[in-house]
Amino acid sequence: MPSERDVLLVVDVQNDFCPGGALAVPDGDQVVGAINALGRRFAEVVLTQDWHPADHSSFASQHPGRQPFDTITLDYGAQTVWPDHCVQSTPGAAFHRELALPHAALVLRKGFRRAIDSYSAFRENDQRTATGLGAYLRERGFARVYLAGLATDFCVAYSALDAVAAGFTAVLVEDACRAIDLNGSLAPAMTRMRDAGVTFARAADVI
Ligand code: VGL
Ligand code: ZN
Numbered sequence: 066m067p068s069e070r071d072v073l074l075v076v077d078v079q080n081d082f083c084p085g086g087a088l089a090v091p092d093g094d095q096v097v098g099a100i101n102a103l104g105r106r107f108a109e110v111v112l113t114q115d116w117h118p119a120d121h122s123s124f125a126s127q128h129p130g131r132q133p134f135d136t137i138t139l140d141y142g143a144q145t146v147w148p149d150h151c152v153q154s155t156p157g158a159a160f161h162r163e164l165a166l167p168h169a170a171l172v173l174r175k176g177f178r179r180a181i182d183s184y185s186a187f188r189e190n191d192q193r194t195a196t197g198l199g200a201y202l203r204e205r206g207f208a209r210v211y212l213a214g215l216a217t218d219f220c221v222a223y224s225a226l227d228a229v230a231a232g233f234t235a236v237l238v239e240d241a242c243r244a245i246d247l248n249g250s251l252a253p254a255m256t257r258m259r260d261a262g263v264t265f266a267r268a269a270d271v272i
Contacts, residue, residue: 067271072207073107074186075100076214076221077115078164081150081157088150090216090243097163099241099268100213104166106272112166113186115151116158116174123182124149134247141191144182173198184220187227199231209234211271213241218254225263235263238271
């Protein structure tokens with residue numbers, strides 16, 4: 066059972082990552098039921114919301130000759146380019162309509178700087194620009210972060226790794242996440258998390 070030092074971090078459960086969305090994660094909408102059930106067990110819930118300007122540098126459309134899912138080099142290094150997704154204030158950027166976490170105290174938007182993508186809820190892809198979430202959670206007295214949402218191998222994995230790097234215990238609720246699995250990206254993401262000390266749980270074990 067979660068304690069008062071535990072927080073549930075719900076990553077990017079937005080229309081564009083669900084079936085029919087611009088960057089649909091296979092079965093992405095299937096996480097909603099488990100996340101709602103988890104949410105009822107946590108006094109503290111934080112949501113992240115991928116939130117890009119229309120000309121965001123992670124969009125393939127901004128790089129002539131590039132296709133979605135290509136890898137390009139930006140100032141800070143390699144960056145996968147994606148279909149345009151989660152554009153600020155569009156329906157695709159809205160949370161899935163059945164997500165029911167009314168008590169969530171913080172919605173953390175990320176990826177709003179044109180030149181820097183942000184998979185992680187803690188730190189942007191330049192690996193320097195902090196989002197402030199680590200300081201927020203520490204000041205609020207949390208020690209352990211449970212993670213759920215989309216996508217396991219991108220925003221969830223980067224968030225879990227950075228949670229550990231920031232000194233938190235991180236627990237990935239595996240069946241409350243779904244992966245993009247781009248060119249087999251899920252397996253190495255799971256290995257990196259395990260090696261970093263992220264632990265894995267099933268929603269039924271937490272609920
Ligand atoms: C994500 C790719 C681009 C994610 C966000 O939420 O995992 N992936 N933007
Ligand atoms: Zn994005």
